Amino acid sequence: xxxxxxxxxxxxxxxxxxxxxxxxxxxxxxxxxxxxxxxxxxxxxxxxxxxxxxxxxxxxxxxxxxxxxxxxxxxxxxxxxxxxxxxxxxxxxxxxxxxxxxxxxxxxxxxxxxxxxxxxxxxxxxxxxxxxxxxxxxxxxxxxxxxxxxxxxxxxxxxxxxxxxxxxxxxxxxxxxxxxxxxxxxxxxxxxxxxxxxxxxxxxxxxxxxxxxxxxxxxxxxxxxxxxxxxxxx
Ligand code: SF4
Numbered sequence: 001x002x003x004x005x006x007x008x009x010x011x012x013x014x015x016x017x018x019x020x021x022x023x024x025x026x027x028x029x030x031x032x033x034x035x036x037x038x039x040x041x042x043x044x045x046x047x048x049x050x051x052x053x054x055x056x057x058x059x060x061x062x063x064x065x066x067x068x069x070x071x072x073x074x075x076x077x078x079x080x081x082x083x084x085x086x087x088x089x090x091x092x093x094x095x096x097x098x099x100x101x102x103x104x105x106x107x108x109x110x111x112x113x114x115x116x117x118x119x120x121x122x123x124x125x126x127x128x129x130x131x132x133x134x135x136x137x138x139x140x141x142x143x144x145x146x147x148x149x150x151x152x153x154x155x156x157x158x159x160x161x162x163x164x165x166x167x168x169x170x171x172x173x174x175x176x177x178x179x180x181x182x183x184x185x186x187x188x189x190x191x192x193x194x195x196x197x198x199x200x201x202x203x204x205x206x207x208x209x210x211x212x213x214x215x216x217x218x219x220x221x222x223x224x225x226x227x228x229x230x231x232x233x234x
Contacts, residue, residue, distance in 0.1 A: 004169050007224050008186045011167065012193065014220045015200035019207075026199060027053045027060070028147040038115065039108050040071050041148045042130075045140045046100050051091045059091035073105035100135020107133045123151045138176055146198065152189035154180045155198060159205025166209060168226030 023029050027048040031041050043063070048056035066087035067075040076084065084101065085094040107130075108115060118126055123145050130141045142155035156179050164170050170179050187193045208215045214227070222228035 004182075005186045007167060007169055008183065008197070010224060011169075011221055012197050012200065015204055016196065018220055019200055019203045021199050021203050024057070025053055025206075026202075027056045028143055029199070030057055031060075032147060037072075038118070038144070038148060039073060039104070042104055042136075042140070042144055043071060043076075043101060045143050046097060046104065046135060047088060047091050049097075049135075049137075049140065050093060055091045059088040062090065063087045073108040076101055076105040077109065096135070100133075103134035104136065119149060123153050126151070127153075138180075142180065146191065146194055150191050152184055152191055152194060154183045154187075154194050156180055157202060158211075159209075160198065160201040162211060163201050163205050163209045166214070166225060166227035167221065 021029070023033055027044050028041075030053075031044045036044070044056065044060045047059045047063075051059075063084070064071045066083055067079060081098055084098045088094050088097055091097065111129075114129070118129075121129075126145055126149070127138070127141050130136050130144070131138065139155045139157060142153040145151050145153035146155060156176050161179060164179060164183075165172055165174070170182055174182075183197065184194065187197065204221075205211075208219050209221075214231075216222055216225070216228045216231040219225070219228060222232060
């Protein structure tokens with residue numbers, strides 16, 4: 001095992017022992033608990049782009065209410081733009097998000113047969129298909145593939161990227177794909193471990209390894225961390 005593999009496995013072990021992530025702090029976990037459809041799940045993840053998960057959940061619930069509790073491609077396409085924008089305004093960037101939701105709704109409507117087959121496709125094939133939709137980037141697709149479809153993927157958000165770069169597990173200039181595939185390979189594409197590490201790294205980035213002032217002196221990973229080693233030696 002390489003030292004990076006050992007570090008990632010140890011990070012997972014230690015973070016598991018300190019955090020119990022709450023459902024309300026994670027859009028994906030919340031939506032899974034509610035057993036929403038694939039379309040609703042993707043709507044929730046689109047609403048969570050560039051905003052907090054709590055705001056995204058508020059916007060999701062407001063949108064659902066506006067649509068009479070029936071959040072479907074048809075109900076989105078049959079609702080005037082202003083009503084959609086108004087319903088999701090608490091998540092910000094309402095105009096751009098509505099454009100993405102409409103593109104997603106059209107895609108689902110036009111590809112109903114394909115959607116039934118998504119579950120038998122490989123992660124890479126699903127990624128290629130969905131990333132053609134306006135507003136759907138690699139992170140959104142990877143959250144859907146990993147959390148909803150239960151297939152191998154490792155979504156990278158700003159917290160995860162920051163923590164992994166500071167730990168020194170991947171080089172500073174690493175691309176999204178490089179970080180994602182490195183972690184997938186270290187965890188042997190084990191979906192349960194990928195899900196756990198995804199949520200725990202976000203939790204750690206929010207609580208301790210903050211963007212501006214990381215709380216290195218309180219961090220359970222300090223002896224594994226390149227950035228933490230510098231802080232320790234000051
Ligand atoms: S030691 Fe500091 S930089 Fe390293 S993971 Fe912990 S909080 Fe982040």
